[in-house]
Structure formats: structure tokens, C-alpha cells
Amino acid sequence: MTELLRVADLSVTYGSGAPSVNRISFTVGEGSVVALLGANGAGKSSIMKAVSGLTPSSGAVLFNGQDIGALPARARVAKGIVYVPEGREIVGELTVRENLILGGYQKAAAERKRRIDMVLDLFPEIAEKVDRQAWRLSGGEQQMLAIGRGLVADPKLLLLDEPSLGLAPLLVRRVFDRLATIREESELAIVLVEQNLAVTMRLCDELHFLRGGRIVGHRRAEDLKDEAARQQAIDAYLGAAA
Numbered sequence: 001m002t003e004l005l006r007v008a009d010l011s012v013t014y015g016s017g018a019p020s021v022n023r024i025s026f027t028v029g030e031g032s033v034v035a036l037l038g039a040n041g042a043g044k045s046s047i048m049k050a051v052s053g054l055t056p057s058s059g060a061v062l063f064n065g066q067d068i069g070a071l072p073a074r075a076r077v078a079k080g081i082v083y084v085p086e087g088r089e090i091v092g093e094l095t096v097r098e099n100l101i102l103g104g105y106q107k108a109a110a111e112r113k114r115r116i117d118m119v120l121d122l123f124p125e126i127a128e129k130v131d132r133q134a135w136r137l138s139g140g141e142q143q144m145l146a147i148g149r150g151l152v153a154d155p156k157l158l159l160l161d162e163p164s165l166g167l168a169p170l171l172v173r174r175v176f177d178r179l180a181t182i183r184e185e186s187e188l189a190i191v192l193v194e195q196n197l198a199v200t201m202r203l204c205d206e207l208h209f210l211r212g213g214r215i216v217g218h219r220r221a222e223d224l225k226d227e228a229a230r231q232q233a234i235d236a237y238l239g240a241a242a
Contacts, residue, residue, distance in 0.1 A: 001029035001030060001031070001032060002029060002030045003027050003028075003029055003030075003065075004028050004029060004030045004032075004063065004064060004156065004157060004189050005027065005028040005051070005061075005062070005063055005157055005189070005191070006027050006028075006060070006061075006062040007024065007025055007026050007027070007047070007051065007059070007060070007061055007062075008025045008059055008060040008061075008062070009023045009024075009025060009058075009059040009060065010023070010024050010025070010047065010050055010057055010058070010059035010060070010061065011023055011024075011057060011058045011059055012043070012046040012047070012049075012050050012055060012056070012057045012213075018213075019213055020043050020046045020213050021043040021046045021047055021050065021057070021213045022043075022212075022213040022214050023059065023214075024043070024047065024210075024213070024214060024215050025215070026208055026215065026218075028157065028189050028191060029189065030156075030187055030189055031183070031186075031187040031188065031189055032189055032190075032205045032206070033183065033189070033190040033191075033192060033203050033204040033205050033206075034189075034190070034191050034192070034204065034205065034206045034207075034208065035191075035192045035193075035194060035200045035203075035204040035206070035207045035208065036048075036191065036192070036193050036194075036208050036210055037193075037194055037195065037197060037200060037207055037208070037209050037210065037237070037238065038195070038209060038210035038211055038237075038238070039195065039211070039238070039239075040195070042210040042211055042212065042213065043210055043212075043213035043214075044161070044193040044210055045085075045086055045161055045162075045193060046213075047193075048083055048085075048159045048161050048191065048193055049083070051081065051083075051159060051191070052073055052076060052081055052082075052083035052159055053068075053071060053072055053073035053075070053076045053081075054073050054083065057069070063076075063079060063080075063081060063157070064079075064156075066079075068081075077106065077153060078106055079156075080154070080155050080156030080157060081155065081156070081157045081159065082150040082151075082153045082155035082157070082158055082159065083150070083159040083161070084146050084147055084149075084150045084158065084159065084160050084161060084163070085146075085161050086161040086162040086165060086193075087165070088142050088143055088145070088146040089146070090134045090142055090145050090146055090149065091134060092133065092134050092135030093133060093134075093135065094133065094134055095130065095131050095132060095133055095134065096126050096129055096130045096131070096132060096134055096137070096145055097116070097130045097131060099134050099145055099149050100116045100119060100120075100145075100148060100149055100152050101116070101152075102149065103115075103148070103149035103150060103151070103152035103153050104116065104152040104153060104154075106153065107152070107153070107154065111154075112152065115151065115152040115153075115154055116152055118151070119148035119149075119151050119152055120148075122148070122151075122178055122181065122182070123144040123145075123147075123148055123178060125140070125141050125144060126141050126144050126145050126148065129141070138171075139166055139167055139171070140167050140168070140171030140174065140175065143163055143167060143171075143175055144175060144178070147160070147163065147175070147178075147179070151182070155188065156187075156188065156189065157188075157189045157190070157191065158188055158189070158190045158191075159190075159191050159193075160179075160190060160191070160192050160193065161193045162193055162194060162195070163175055163176075163179075163192070163194075164176075164194060164196060164199050172199055173202075176199065176202045176203055179203055180202070180203060183203070190203070192204060195238075197224075197230060197233065197234060197238065198230075201221060201224060201230070204221050205220065205221050206218070206219070206220055206221065207219050207220075207221065207224070207233075209233070209236075209237035209238065211237070216237055217233070217236060217237045219233055
């Protein structure tokens with residue numbers, strides 16, 4: 001598998017405190033899904049923001065073999081790195097369609113329309129409400145809109161931060177089923193931040209477990225198909241957080 005992203009000795013520090021992320025390293029192959037799991041405060045979101053260029057960091061971030069550490073967030077989006085943040089951060093006063101248009105602001109009009117049509121086919125729940133203000137959508141529909149807005153940008157790497165947060169189990173399954181469909185139909189790579197191992201196992205190829213800003217364990221998804229192996233990973237790396 002061709003390497004798409006390489007993160008090497010990445011550290012993130014806010015102010016004069018201890019590092020939120022302390023010299024972590026991992027890789028993501030083209031078309032693969034890599035999960036970062038850990039409790040609140042483990043550094044997961046800081047890693048995503050550093051990779052997307054939204055927060056300063058030290059260490060190396062290489063994308064398609066190019067060091068992008070000095071590039072601003074906008075330039076990273078143009079290269080194909082798109083971040084869907086925790087909490088969705090859609091623009092509630094805009095319609096569903098207008099939010100999707102924002103996602104494709106760097107695209108030519110014809111390509112943007114094609115991508116929006118693709119997203120609406122993928123998420124019929126929001127297609128039925130395309131002219132409705134986004135704040136009127138349910139939580140699950142808002143998450144679909146946030147992911148769809150990211151997809152309109154035609155990413156090579158999608159950074160998904162806690163997509164299951166605040167959703168009922170049925171909606172979580174629906175969102176992750178659509179993500180699985182995206183995987184089957186494209187070469188899109190995904191870095192997935194989650195706290196829930198069971199949810200994560202539906203989609204990912206590899207899992208990195210974080211604690212205190214460090215990677216404390218790594219497993220391949222195929223190694224965790226057995227229930228006893230999953231429980232061992234939970235006990236070793238996640239504890240009560242799982």
C-alpha cells in the first residue's frame with residue numbers, strides 16, 4: 001500500500017504547559033482507515049488540528065512525500081487534506097445546500113455541483129431538506145452534512161473527529177455505513193478519532209491507542225476480531241474510557 005501521510009515525532013504544546021501531544025508517529029496508506037482512540041484529553045483532536053494546519057506543532061508531517069509542516073490550513077485543503085471537527089461546526093443559519101457550497105469553495109462551479117450531487121445521493125436524509133436551514137436538522141443529519149461538506153472538497157485524506165459524538169446508536173450505525181460505502185467506492189483515506197472501540201471496528205484497518213499525548217499501543221483491526229482480543233485491548237489501553 002502506498003503511503004499517503006507520515007507523521008513523525010509530532011508534538012503540540014499550548015502555552016507554557018506540558019505537551020498535549022508528545023512525539024507521536026504514525027502512517028496512513030492510500031485508501032486506508034487509521035483510528036486514534038483514547039479518553040478525553042488524550043491528545044486526539046490536537047493531532048488532527050496539527051495535521052490539518054489549524055494549530056502549531058513541531059516534528060514532521062509529510063503528505064504524498066512532501067513536507068507540509070509550514071503550509072497553512074487552506075493550502076493543505078487544496079492538497080487534499082480535509083478536517084471534519086468534533087461538534088460538526090456547520091453554519092446553522094445557512095441552508096444545507098449553502099453549507100455544501102462552502103465545502104467546495106476552492107472548486108470550479110461545475111466540479112462543485114458534481115460533488116454536491118454525489119453527496120446528496122450518498123445522504124438522502126439531507127437531500128430531502130437541501131433548502132432547509134442547517135440548525136433545523138437532527139443531530140444525525142447535521143453529522144451527515146458535516147461529513148458531506150468535507151467530501152465536496154474532494155479530499156484524498158479525511159480527518160474525522162468523533163463522528164459518533166452525541167448520536168443515538170441507530171444514527172451512529174447509519175453514519176458509519178455511509179462511510180463504509182465511501183471506502184468501497186473511492187481511494188479516500190481516513191483518520192478517525194473515536195473513544196468507542198466497537199464503533200471504530202466497523203470501519204478501520206489499524207488502531208493507535210493514546211494516553212497522555214502519547215501512543216501507548218497499536219493493533220491491526222484483523223487482530224481484534226476475537227472478542228477476547230478486543231477486551232484485552234480495552235483493559236490495556238482504554239480501561240473505563242471504553
